Amino acid sequence: MKKILLTIAITLLFGACSSKQLYTLGDTSTIKASSKQNQELFIAVEKIELPIYLMDSPIYRKNSKYHLEKIDKANWISSMDEHLTNVLISYLQKSMNNPNIYAYPWSNIDKIDKKVSVTISSFISYKNIVTLEANYQILDKLTNKTSNYFFNTKESFQGKSVEYMIEAMEKSYFRLAKEISNKL
Numbered sequence: 001m002k003k004i005l006l007t008i009a010i011t012l013l014f015g016a017c018s019s020k021q022l023y024t025l026g027d028t029s030t031i032k033a034s035s036k037q038n039q040e041l042f043i044a045v046e047k048i049e050l051p052i053y054l055m056d057s058p059i060y061r062k063n064s065k066y067h068l069e070k071i072d073k074a075n076w077i078s079s080m081d082e083h084l085t086n087v088l089i090s091y092l093q094k095s096m097n098n099p100n101i102y103a104y105p106w107s108n109i110d111k112i113d114k115k116v117s118v119t120i121s122s123f124i125s126y127k128n129i130v131t132l133e134a135n136y137q138i139l140d141k142l143t144n145k146t147s148n149y150f151f152n153t154k155e156s157f158q159g160k161s162v163e164y165m166i167e168a169m170e171k172s173y174f175r176l177a178k179e180i181s182n183k184l
Contacts, residue, residue, distance in 0.1 A: 020073050020075050021075070022076070022077040023163075024076065024077045025166050025167075025169055025173065026084070026086075026091075026170060028087065028094055031091055031174075032094075033097045034096050034097040035097070040113075041098060041100060041113045042100045042101075042112050042114075043092065043098070043102070043112075043113065043114045043184065044103075044104030044112045045085060045088055045092070045101060045102070045103055045104055045115075046104045046115065047081055047085050048084045048088065048119070048120060049081070049119040049120065050084070050123070051121065051122065051123065051124075053124070054080045054081075054120070054123060055079075055081060057075045058075055058076075059071045059076060059166075060124065061125040062125065065126075068124070084173065085103060087177070088180070089101050089103060091174065092180070092184070095177075096184065112141050114138055114140055114141065115138070116139075116180060117137045118134055118137075118176075119134060121133045121134065121135070123172070123173075125157075125165045125169070128156055129154050130154065130155045130157065130165065130169050130171075131152075131153075132151070132153050132154075132155075132173065132175075132176060133150075133151070133152045134150075135148065135151070136149050136151065136176075136180055138180075151179060153172050155169075155172045155175075156168065
């Protein structure tokens with residue numbers, strides 16, 4: 001009896017531990033730094049708001065206009081709202097040559113010149129095209145003026161590989177980050 005229970009336990013243990021592939025996006029190492037210095041501006045970046053399917057660890061794609069499908073054994077390596085926020089901050093710091101760009105709210109900085117808020121409404125692959133739709137807002141604290149923008153881009157990719165899809169997502173996201181950088 002003990003041998004049977006031990007065999008069942010081992011089978012369940014190894015059967016439940018299927019290999020998963022972990023994915024991330026947002027490698028900013030190739031982003032070129034701006035030649036002009038913007039270090040006087042303190043820019044706050046709020047945590048990015050995402051659709052519910054990006055808040056979970058599994059990676060999803062659309063397989064019809066109305067159906068999302070979880071990709072087997074493909075997971076995000078970390079929480080995407082925090083990760084995409086950190087990628088945006090890193091992108092802005094490098095592209096603007098400004099280390100004074102932080103996640104908002106923070107506890108030890110009193111001065112804010114501009115605040116960026118981003119809401120992504122769609123960021124998904126369908127028929128080998130990644131679509132990214134977002135609204136973002138830039139608040140200029142000096143003038144107390146708020147500017148609202150809509151962003152929409154599509155990036156196609158070849159093949160069925162999850163890596164190609166993630167690469168297309170990264171290109172789309174960097175386009176959004178570049179547009180925000182240019183508006184700041």
